[in-house]
Amino acid sequence: MRGTIPAVGIRDRLPRRVTIVEVSPRDGLQAEERILPTETKIALIERLADAGHTVIETTSFVSPKAVPQLADADELFKRLRQRPGVRYPVLVPNERGLERAMAAGATEIAILASASESYSRKNLGRSRAEAMEMLRPVARRAKDQGMRMRAYLSMAFADPWDGPTPLDVAVDAGRALLDLGADELSIGDTIGAATPGKVQDLVDAYLASGVSADRLAVHFHDTYGQGLANVLAAMELGVSVVDASAGGLGGSPYARGAAGNLATEDLVWMLEGLGIRTGIDVRALAATAVWICGELGRETPGRAARALAAPPA
């Protein structure tokens, strides 16, 4: 060839390794109407681990009334055979949830708060300040028990009622979660409104506030198709933990349109193409995505999953 590869391209700015947090069993399923049997959920988790996933968010110990799909959290987690080398975080909304999670044998939890006031009140049923006070004893007990803890910050970029989330509000809310003892903060674009420049603004604001990139994760929704481009922008600033959902399952019931989480297969396709190893077999993952969407009686939203599962041309 005539040219040579230049010294600084996108790849030179990206992390060498990316950890994918697979959220389909919890975030992906929670809003689905068709209630799956516990054994199907366990089969999903097993297939994800077979495909090479090392972090699988397994379920949520919320009230069964609030999220009927995850009412089997206790039974599911007890029946799960945990594999060495795979982490199985579970979402806990409050102390009662933490107790259930510990009784079921969980060793890693996730907590969640909203950067916006309206979403906090409508989705979590309390103000941001009240939510933080409720989480404080949860976090303390979890850390006392030596549990790993990640934290989700919802509506970090915008909220359907409050509009764009100011940078300082998002940074303060996320730092408050880290100050509770969270090992990692997942910056959540719950309604999929972010674009790559906004992503860099917020990640930069965290970095400028003293939070290091290795404590940050990103969690994008594909409502407007921006998920992968946003991941690329975040990775350019050193973020190396990315949440995604097999088949693109999930999506906030509060978001307009039907789009869900960033599809894990699309993400793996990009990372492997960039020479960043994920350890995940994209074809096995795509087959799993198509299978679970079949169990849910719906089409697979993820693009790579559909393409890889299609019969040869």
Added chain:
Amino acid sequence: MRGTIPAVGIRDRLPRRVTIVEVSPRDGLQAEERILPTETKIALIERLADAGHTVIETTSFVSPKAVPQLADADELFKRLRQRPGVRYPVLVPNERGLERAMAAGATEIAILASASESYSRKNLGRSRAEAMEMLRPVARRAKDQGMRMRAYLSMAFADPWDGPTPLDVAVDAGRALLDLGADELSIGDTIGAATPGKVQDLVDAYLASGVSADRLAVHFHDTYGQGLANVLAAMELGVSVVDASAGGLGGSPYARGAAGNLATEDLVWMLEGLGIRTGIDVRALAATAVWICGELGRETPGRAARALAAPPA
């Protein structure tokens, strides 16, 4: 806020202005089974111009047998009221097509060649060398007439039969089209296989070979969901012309999976979010995308279009 926006983020490396080449009336429709009336196609073009598009690829003067959907090219183009400030390129495959395009009043054409041998033989019915010889008199006549001419290079990254396209092969094939007199080369990822690092490799190879960024355009398909991330990667190297299709319509019949072109609304959403003005009203465009997909009797593949057209939550 605590931090300050750093001196160099993605936005600092991006072009200030991006021209979108809207390809839905040609590339978007050509493989659709339901044949649309000419008046519906004209309504589509008018609505795209109403939404703010300034470059609309209108039709193709191919053989009606090869592409039944575009058999009305002559009538359509004659009936079209061309607006000042809007360009209406048409695809011409050969001299006969050029004659028809000129008779219909076209002032800008697009020609097409394949970077891979197999696609050239299977899709264009001749070898790459033969295809280039066939295009030579077309290009000469078009330039003699003072027509603007863009060129598409298909399979610039990979081909379903031949596998990855070597960089030097893609660069040589694209330069041959520019040497024919093309004002602009659209680098086409016909099967959607590219990822951002590969995009930068190829754009860099063109730049290293002496082709300036302002003569390059990119044309991505969303088979594996990579379209927008690839655009971002290309823009980082100075590419400022991007092909896209309203609603994500289109898609090579030779690609696995059902994914089509990059959806224009997703692209506009990203660009506007990055502070790059497109002049396009994304909501008017989304409504047009949903409308034309309804005329075709199919779901709208584009994500932003679906989200923007959904009823409020």
